[in-house]
Amino acid sequence: MKRYSLALDLVNDPVLIAKYEDYHQAIWPEIKQSILDAGVVNMEIYRFENRLFMIMEVNDEFSFEKKGQLDAENEKVQEWEQLMWKYQSAIPGAKEGEKWVIMDKIFQL
Template sequence: MKQYTFALDLVNDPQLIMEYENFHRAIWPEIESSILEAGVTKMQIFRFEDRLFMIMEVDDSFSFEKKAHMDEHNPKVQEWEQLMWKYQSAIPGAKENEKWVLMNKIFELKK
């Protein structure tokens, strides 16, 4: 199992943040299916103020290229992503049109 972590900011507006959280409490079934079909086995999103942190666990079938290809050819995913831009704000240092930014692990404590 591989694990990836990402960061993203939200538009700093309490009403929009509440709407964003509501969408994620009941994501569209097509979005959930798309995530699972790409090889994602577990996904968690955490929020502090307007900063999001996502942990994504994947199986051996997952690749970023495969996920991008699937998303590009899925009209429902494109609709969802377009809608989410209303709430999302690219994190400082992100590339143009980049949403979730892959983070680098700098520390791990193991017993």
């Protein structure tokens, strides 16, 4: 099993951050299913102020390309992503249109 760590910022507004968290306490069932269908076995998101940190554990069949293709073909995922973009802000250094960015592991004990 492989693990990825990703980062993303939120719009720095306490009301929007609270709403974003509310959405993530009850994600749409279609979104949960799309994550599982892509090969994600476990996903956790943590927040400090407006910075998000995600840990994804994936099966051997997972690839970001496959997930991107599945997401692009899923109308409900596209609706969710558009909705979430109201709350999200690209992290410094992200490419144009890029949301979550993969972080490099620099230490392990």
